[in-house]
Amino acid sequence: MIKPHGGRLINRYVKTGSVAPLRGLPRVRLSEVALSDLYNIADGTFSPLTGFMRGPELGDVINRNKVNGVPWTIPVVLDADKAAVNGLKKGKSIALEGDDGKVVARMELEDIYTHKKDEYALKVFGTRDRRHPGVNLAYEMKEYLLGGKVHVFRKQDNVKNYLSPLEVRKIITDKGYKSVAGFQTRNVLHRAHEYLQRCALEHVDGLFLQPIIGWKKKGDFTADAIIKAYREFISDYYPGNRVVFGTLKTAMRYAGPKEAVFHAIIRKNFGCTHFIVGRDHAGVGGYYGKYEAHDIFDKIGDVGINILKFKEPLYCKKCDLVVTEKTCGHGPEYHQEISGTLVRKIIKNGHQPKHKIFRPEVYKILLKEFKRKHLFY
Ligand SMILES: [Zn+2]
CATH class of the missing domain: 3.10.400.10 (Sulfate adenylyltransferase)
Structure with missing residues (x-):
């Protein structure tokens, strides 16, 4: 461990x-x-x-x-x-x-x-x-x-799906995982997240999915929407014995690369051996470079957890798959961006995102459980 x-x-x-x-x-x-x-x-x-x-x-x-x-x-x-x-x-x-x-x-x-x-x-x-x-x-x-x-001396109450670091460490021991990848998110999962999570699962024994449910900016998904969508998706699609789900109650800072390091350290404390860092981790607007959150780990010294650096997953019309620039040889004219910002915008405008970038099942869960306006802060 x-x-x-x-x-x-x-x-x-x-x-x-x-x-x-x-x-x-x-x-x-x-x-x-x-x-x-x-x-x-x-x-x-x-x-x-x-x-x-x-x-x-x-x-x-x-x-x-x-x-x-x-x-x-x-x-x-x-x-x-x-x-x-x-x-x-x-x-x-x-x-x-x-x-x-x-x-x-x-x-x-x-x-x-x-x-x-x-x-x-x-x-x-x-x-x-x-x-x-x-x-x-x-x-x-x-x-x-x-x-x-x-x-x-008072425990925190009413945090949905909370697991402490000690509890997650016990689950990891009980399940016999030798390696676990932590995944940070503040979004309902879309196909790019799914791609990263499945890539990581090919490499490690267990996946620890831990969305942040603390303070967030207006327009982000609510905690309830994220939790509901994740729980149902995990039980319908992922191998149950390889995925652990818990929430993390802390504010999003939107500090990009510095927050990526912070998020990695937190998951190390939960017993993760690996941590997934994608495009513009914890970024907002155009304040940070696309892969600044990758580069900081080379500068900062050993954080003591393996960083799984992923390029931006895109939907490629020619490959008909979610790909990255490392796995697809086609030009940008074939590529469709998949991001939380884009998905939130489509849903807010009253539309359903295309199934190539967002699972219809997840969209159905959201609309069944919440009025559209209650999906966002
Ligand atoms: Zn392609």
């Missing part, structure tokens, strides 16, 4: 009885994004992180792509406004509460620092353009950041 990032799987859950009394501690309310990341720290999804990043750690991440000496590319931070920060002291504990006002964790407050949003945006996303959804989200954060270890 592959080791988690940094060597061991972090567990920051504690029993209620074992936390120091929380009464009287100053309270900080978590945003939706921070709350889901608190749980990702707690269950080891973000190993080796044990808390929200302190100033020097954030500096290491955005300037050197490292945390605790291992590769790491995406900040995991807790933001707070001036009123919340007033009266807080470094070295003391604070209580973290969810949006229902219930305390979920204690944090050892090790650092309070200013959120330098321009630098953050430029170094993480490569742009300060607020039309970029990840950049906009960063600018909407509050003006201070709090760092320190967390002790979490």
Whole structure:
């Protein structure tokens, strides 16, 4: 079994009885994004992180792509406004509460620092353009950041199809997989995804399909639509003993190559030996090059998971197959693009995507379960 990032799987859950009394501690309310990341720290999804990043750690991440000496590319931070920060002291504990006002964790407050949003945006996303959804989200954060270890004593509830890293690792052991490829998505699956997944399955013992269901930009598919479509597709088409399905609740950052590294590290923590990276992974608009998310793995040092780099799958009219530039000799005039953006656009406009790029069965599932407008955020 592959080791988690940094060597061991972090567990920051504690029993209620074992936390120091929380009464009287100053309270900080978590945003939706921070709350889901608190749980990702707690269950080891973000190993080796044990808390929200302190100033020097954030500096290491955005300037050197490292945390605790291992590769790491995406900040995991807790933001707070001036009123919340007033009266807080470094070295003391604070209580973290969810949006229902219930305390979920204690944090050892090790650092309070200013959120330098321009630098953050430029170094993480490569742009300060607020039309970029990840950049906009960063600018909407509050003006201070709090760092320190967390002790979490309430489990996350109501996350559909959630499996923890420990649970997925147990499934991998029980099924006897020697190799597992992780697949990241924020879309309902189309034929290009299917092509990549089947190619990977030819190569490895198991496939771990894990869509992101946290915060996403307006216009993306809803979590329910993705889950429903995947579950039905898997049971109707894939060999059940070779596919594991679970969801990952964290925000999409749309940080392209840096987020590809982040996504790979997360799947390593779930026990994957391989990770699939296609065209413009976690990209948005035209901010990143088509294969920048491939190239970053050559620059960043060993992440400790095998990266399966795939060229863009296209439908070729002449081959009458889904192909890539590596497997088909025909020119662009024969090629039809297959992308989540295209599929969403066709469905939003009230049409059914052609079966060569999108399975009619998946389209039927979506329309049976959801009104068209409820398919998207
Ligand atoms: Zn062809």
